[in-house]
Amino acid sequence: MSDLDMYRSLYVAESRENLENIVKHLLVLEKGSDQDAIAEIFRSAHSLKGMSASMGFDDMEQICHAMEDIFQSLRSGDLHVDTEVIDLLLKAADDIEAMVDDIEAGGQGHSPNLDQRLESLRSWKAGGRQDRDRGVPIVSPTRDVSTADSRSSDWNNLGTSLYRLEIELDGKCDTKNLRGMIILQNLDSLGEIIDIVPAREVIEDGDFEGAIYLSIRSENDGDALVKAASVSEVCTVRISSPEEKSASAPREVITSRDDARDRKEAAVPASDRGREVKNIRVDITRLDQMMNLIEDLVINRGRVMQIAQKYRMKDLDETLNMIGRSVADLQNLMMNIRMIPLSHIFNRFPRTVRDLSQKMGKEIELTIEGGQTELDRSVMEGLNDPLLHLIRNAIDHGIEFPDQREKAGKPRKGLIQISAQRDRDNVIITIQDDGAGIDPDRTLNKALQRELITRDSAPGMSKEEIFDLLFQPGFSTAEKVTDVSGRGVGLDVVKTAMQAVKGSIKVESEPGTGTRFELLLPPTMAIVDVMMVRINGRRCAIPVNNIVEVASLAGTQIHSIGARETILLRDEILTLNRLDDMFEGSNGAEILVILQNQQKKMAITVDAIIGQQEVVIKPLTRIVGSCPGISGVTIPGDGQVVPVIDVNSIVMEN
C-alpha cells in the first residue's frame, strides 16, 4: 500500500472535485429530473469509485458503488428522483467528505456510518424498484451454429483453407464472455467463421465453461490465426487444418503468460517521459515555502541595492537591474500560481442555502456569478467564514417567510445573488438579497440602546453612517438568537476578518426591497508597493495604492475646526492628521501626503519622502498583538524593521 501513498494527495484533490460535482448536480436534480445532472453524478461517483478501488479505500469504494448503482437505475429510467433519495445522497456525500478528510490526514477513509448508509441506499433502490429483474436477455436456441448460410459457401475457395481452432480460456478469467468476444472479433477480421460452439450469443453472455471450438475459412496461415486468438487470459490455442489432417498432427500452441512479468525493459529516456504532461499538482505547503523564499529574495535584493549605492559600480548596478527584473517576474509568476478561482468557496454555498432554507421553512433561490474570478490563496482562506456569515444572515434575517413575502407582493421564493468581479486592482464580491432590508430607524435606536452613539450625534447621521454602525462591535440586529446565524456574533466579526485580508466591506439596504453587501478585496496581499517616508525621525511605509498625491504643506492654509485641523486642497476640505498619537508628531513636518480609502480622503504630514519600493508586509505576531494604525511590518534593504501604516483604519477612524 505504501507505494500508493505517492498518489494520495492527487487522490484527495480529485476526489474533492468529484464530490463537489456530485453535490452541485444533486442540488440541480432536486429541482427536477435532469438527465445531464444524472449523467454527471454517475460519472463522478464512478470515477471516485475507480480511484478508491485503486487506492484500496474499501469503505469509499462501497459507498460510491452504491451511489453509482442508484444513478445507473435513474439513468435507465427504472427509478425516479424523489426528495428522500436526494437527502440520502447528500448525507452520503457528507460521509464521503469526512472520508476524504480522513484519507487526507493519512487514514484509510473508514466511515462509522458506512453500514447504515449502504443499507439505506440499497433499501431505497430496492423499494423504488419496480420493473427490474429482467435478467439476462434470452438467447435464441435456433442459432446454435452461426451463419448457417456460410456452410453452403464454397469450401474450396481458391487460396483459402479451412482451420479448426480450440481455444481455452484461463480458468481464473472472470470475464470469459468479453475475452471470447475479442477473439471472435479478431478472427472475423481474418476469415469467415463457419462453425462455432458455443454460439456467439452464449459466449457473449459468458454462459460457457471457457472453451471455444470453431471452424474458420481463411486465406491467412495458421500462425496468424493463433496469434489472433491468443488474447489475454487465453491459456491454450489448438489449431488443425482438416485438409492437412492426415499430414500432420494438430499443432498445439500454448501461450505463456509469464514472460511479460519477468521481463525488465530498458527504461524510457527521461526526455520522452511526461512530454505531454501540461499540468502538475503541487502541494500547497511547497508553494508557501517558495513564496517565503521569494519574499526573502525581495528583502535581500533591496539590501544589496542599498549596498551597491554606496560603491557606485556600473557592472554591479547593471547586474542588480537584471536581478531586479528577474525577481519581479518571479514574484508575478508566483502571484499567478497562487491564484485560485472563487468557485472553490462559492461551490459550497448552494448546499448551505439549501439546508438552511429547508430548516427555516423558507424558499430561496441562489444564483452565483463570477466564480472564475481569481484571488490569492491567502486572501481566499480568510474569506470563507465572512461570506458564510453574510449568507446565513441573508437567509435568517433577510429573506422573509413565503407567506410574508406573498403579502408584501413579492414572489414566494426569495433570491440571494452572489457575484464576483475583478475591478482594476481589486476583486469585488457582492451578496445581495431581495428580503426585508435593514431599517435605518431601528438600527439607530439599537445603536442608541447599546450606547454606540450619543443622542446628540444621532440626528445628523446619514443612512450610510447609520449602516456603518452595524459593523460596530456589540451590535446585533437579530431580535432573537437563532442557530442559523445568531451566535452572538455580529457583522463586526465579518469586518475584522475583511480587514485581516486587507479588504473592506460596505452595505446598502432599502427596507422592503433587500440588502446588498459589497466586499472589496485585494487579489493578493503578500507583496505591496509602498512609499517610504520619515515621520518625526522614524521611517515608516505607506501602501502606494492608498496614496492620492503628495503636496507641500508650506503655503497651505490650515483651518482649525474644533479640535481638528483641516486643509483646503483643490477645493476639497480634508482632515489633517499629524499622527501625533502614533509618532509624537514633529513640527518640522513639511510634506503632505493625501491618503484615500474607498471614497474617504485625509491628509497626514511627514518629514520627508525617502522613496518607493516593493516590500513584503509581515503581519504583527501575536506577541506584539494588534496595534491600531499599523497593519504590519516590513524589512527593507538595511535590515531594520519598519512599520506599515494601516491607511484603512486611520482614514475610517477620522
Add this chain to the structure above:
Amino acid sequence: MGKILIVDDTLFMRTLLKNILFSGGHTIAGEAADGDDAIEKYRELKPDIVTMDVVMPKMNGIDALKGIKALDPNARVIMCTAVGQEQMVKLAIKSGARGYIVKPFQAPKVLDEIKNILES
C-alpha cells in the same frame, strides 16, 4: 515497446496508468481527458495503442472509440473498465475495441494486455 495514448477524465487514473506503462518500458504518446480530446490526440500523435476510459464527460469512451476507428480502422484501442461495466465493454468490443483492462489496475495484467495487443 509501444507508444501509448492514455484517455481518462481523472488525472489520478492517468498518473497511475502512466506509471504502470513506464514500468513496462512503454512510452506515453500523450494524454486526453475526454472523448473529443482523445480523437484529436489520436489524429495528431498516431499512438500504437490507446487506453480508453469508458465513463467520461462530453464524449464517452465508446463514442471516442468509434471516432478513432473511423479515422483509422486499424487503431488498437483498449478499454479501461470497472467491474460491472460488462455491457459497455461488449458494446466497445463490437465497435472494434481490441482489449480491456479492469480497474483497479494490476500492473502485470495491464502490461500483459498491452504486450498481447502489440504483438498481434
